Amino acid sequence: MKRNILLIEPNYKNKYPPIGLMKIATYHRMLGDNVTFFKGNMQDLVLRDITDLCIDKLHKIDHTITWREKRDNITQYIRTKQSVYVEALCLENSKYEFLIIGCLDDYKKIYWKKQYEKEPLYDRIYVTSLFTFYWKITIDTINFAKKLVKNVKELKVGGVTATVLFDDVVKATNIIPHRGLLDKPGILDKNQIIIDTLPLDYSILEETEYKYPENGAYYGYMTRGCIRKCSFCAVPTLEPNYCEYISITERIKETTEKYGEKRNLLLLDNNVLASERFPQIINDIKKAGFVKGATYIEPNQFDIAVKNLSDGINDRAYIRRTFELISELLKKLRGETQQNFYNLLEEHNLLHFDNVTKEKLLELASLISELYQKHNKRLPRLRYVDFNQGVDARLINEDNIKLLSEIPIHPLRIAFDSMKWEKQYTNAVKLAAEHGINHLSNYLLYNEKDHPVELYRRLKINVSLCDGLGINIYSFPMKFHPITGPDRFNRDYLGKHWNRKFIRAVQAVLNATKGKIGKGQSFFEKAFGKDEEEFEKILYMPEPYILYRFLFEGRGDTEQWWNEFTALNEDELVEAKKIIEKNKFTNINELTKNRRIRKVLKHYTVKREDISKDDLNQYVYTKREQI
Template identity: 55%
Template sequence: MNRKILLIEPNYKNKYPPMSLMKIATYYKLLGDHVTFFKGKLQDLVLNDTYEALLKQLYANDSSIFWEKYKSEICKYLKKGSSEEFYKIPLVEESLIINSLLKYYRRYFRNKEYFYPENRIYDKIAITTLFTFYWDITIDTIKFAKQLCKDEKNVLVGGVMASILPNYIKKETNIYPIIGPLIRPKMLGDDNNIIVDSLPLDYSILEEIDYVYPANDGYLAYMTRGCINKCKFCAVPKLEPEYKDYLPIAKQLKLDEKVFGLKRNLLLLDNNVLASSRFNDIIDNIKLAGFSKDSTYIEPNIFEIAIKNLKKGLNDKAYIKCIVKEYKRLIKKLGKNTQEIYDLLDKYYLLNADTATKKSILDTYDMVKDKFDLLYSKRPRKRYVDFNQGIDARLITEDNMKKMAEIPVQPVRIAFDNWKMHKIYEKAVRIAVKYGHKNLSNYLLYNFEDTPLELYKRLKLNVDLCEELNASIYSFPMKYHPIEDPDYFSNRDYIGKHWNRKFIRTIQAILNSTKGKVGKGKSFFEEAFGKNEQEFEKLLYMPEVMIIYRFYYKNNGITEKWWKCFNSLPQKKLNIAKNIIESNDFSSYELEIFDKDILNLLSYYKITRDDAEKHFNNKNVKKSKSNN
């Protein structure tokens, strides 16, 4: 078809690459379309599109200049209209045509003429969405992208947020999104029988962008879809309403390896893999894919893979960018012995993705290929499988944990969403450890229907199990917010019925010190969360600055003074003070409170982080913070 397709992930931070867009990229390339993937500031996208349009005109008028060499100056001029940059560009004073072209495209960009219907270049645009608290940036992205598509009817929106809040997206953007995965033909509007969700991922598009996903060292896949549970806090029933219990991946992973090279790990995004009646088949298929218990990985020659795919024309933009990145890694690796290779690459303009060309890369290939043997480690490293969404404690048995021990799962993530299931959870952990799964992890949902004390008890149970079983359990407390409530889906302000703003801030302040996770180590846990329930309840009301800079305030006696003041108040006065403390708003209580004892207590809550830095020894404050 040879249409121009733009795939967009909004410019938010996220851990995992967008699998849906990677499958959509495969789909459109199968149809013969030209696909571009973008993640970043959309102004940079249209700036680059403007530059590309200008570049064609510059070459049409004078092909003797290597115009790509001046991309930086050209783009700065297009963006800012800087005369300084303008006169760095060749022929602007000698050629009236070149001069006029630059000024024309400067006006074009300044006046946003790329939005004009006659100037729009994309035939179809597909935008993925993620969490609802990215509402504003996602809506802004959709609205911007609509103005880049030749026909706004061909702007497709899908993904998590779109599937959960389709009517709200329709109201804001006049686009009704695609709901759920692309499991039926024609969901993208084309008249064919291709099921997009069944297609392989196009990993090459990840090389087109500057953003690096933290989870970028493995294959991404599902072996089941959906979940048999209907948890009130979970969106999976809407996203994947039908449970599919076996989606084999071994064959596809072998094909991916041939095209994109061997990847170290396997990241599975199944929502409830233990619910599958074919769990044994799933484990056997994972082993067939190369992930047996003792499987190892040797880093492939990424340069050779990129060269191979560049020769095939699979994604020139991506692989040119990838190869330039490998050149830079090579130069850094060579150190003192770099001059010869540096001069060669510099001569052919291969140290910058904007100036590197496919021809120059292939022309110099034989001169540099042997050097790359130094770049990739030949040391075997263990491979791991991660059921990233966790497994259901209620479904853990001796049989399935024994079977799962045949593959290198690390960590084993066991859901622990509420204290009511602590006996089931504890039994599940014991079974898992019995069969060798000693590296465990879980997300602990809080701010839902639990109490703060129940969160503490779940955390403490994990620490106690680590001590008893000689295991490692990393807990990640995760704050609940109602993703479908219009008052809260675009922010994180929701407060559960047993929580308040101060309690939420306390947990966040503690987690700030533990980098968001709670691991093994009883003494560390007791210092962070308290030795017992009473100490934890004390922390809930402790001024935030005394939590963050805990050792400093403790060692200087200020924390003790606060606590004596807190406990010295009669219950009636304490209740008044607690109402203000729990609101976590200390900006104007003096307008309503005149009791000196209450005011004295509340004065401790007006100490800010900035005050700590100003009024105390800066070195000691920072030291006490880092030791927390």
């Protein structure tokens, strides 16, 4: 018997699709189940499901009316209770008008009185979880999902948060989540299918309005786990056993045949260089078409969507996808061609998504395909490979960097989380440059065991490497938050050597640089200081003076603050720094009795809203001129 399966990703922002749910979707389609994916406001899901049920019932009452084309008005009536939407249905010609209105009212009550909780639609629901800082929205989603499943024992929760904060999830939801991977048979049902090895169901990504920023790639793993046991990392808990090789050849072939060729290859391995089969991994990547200089021409997306719609792979997904492509085409057309196409869509009621039907789309598919192909000429684009979780600088050597240089890796991600790995890190970057890998990216962890000055030193090393080697390194400082222990929910966590003001200062600089630091000595020195002494000055600088550097420097405020700050004697400076490091300046008269210190603290009471629009406009102009 077919089961109704619901896959949910909580409505947080994330770059990459939920690979675990994509595998589970494949699993349940193999079993013949009905699969639905949802990401968004959970109440919208309820409204959508109730509207579907209402339309099915209306069709039974009067099958002469194409109810799907009236979906928008039906949904709005259920949601708002406003009779204007019933009037817009034009029911006066139906001899079943009375029954139809009664049906609409019944489903309106189901929605408003939450009767759907008494008769849930779904036999099993899966909720995935990502980072622990999405705790609240994840828990809220799980608790809402409990109302939508027939048997709460069939609510399955997994992913990062569910694994790392297992006990907390149980306490907050009374649901026992699954820890780790679905890498053994029989975990979900009594069969021999190993879900973690299944191909991904890319169709579910088309079911939702949410568009993942990184959505044009093959996704996968060629290894699992990591040989390291870093204190700040969740991988040893999520993937405790290191697997040194997973073939992606068949997976890429299957994906291409069903969903079309993808431009890039995004691999989520946590430590691929630890594999003794790394040469084989590179060889597989090259055989898949990802050699250096390889190009890609995007296939006809409309034909792919129509074929999958015709084959019934996932009607909800490909009705949405086909409609989106038609809408994009309409915007692209010009003049008489656009008007004629608009008239065609209007005639067949295809201008509004809620009125679109599979039958109408397939009816016009061949006509639209020709127009789509004509107005979507695609030029060749370079392909890229991204080991998204980064490679281990301590393992880079002449042999494996040569292998990496044979594929279009862009960027090469190398972590630089501690100054104790400076030698290994700089050697890895130099080897990469020697082998023609010129685009690199790295994350720099701070606020753990490091001192603030160590972040400055690592950033400066990157800038020097860029200038010295003629390469690009984009650095992304990442603030550390514990994922376990008593501070696991403390979003204001401070490392041993950090304080609230220093954290805010770094974040203010990153706000101005949009979160990343690239090449350019002068740019870096302006952002973080020309030396360690100036970096410390920026750490103590009032936050608005950092955010609007040119404005306050131009007005003389920054110089005045610094003169007053450095004029303090040794004891005053100690007291002032302790106050500033707490970063609370609500009532400076209560913070100290020292007038000279109060004079300094007045600079910290300036708020963004105190800055006039004229001053901000002048700041932007001045900044452009100096850049």
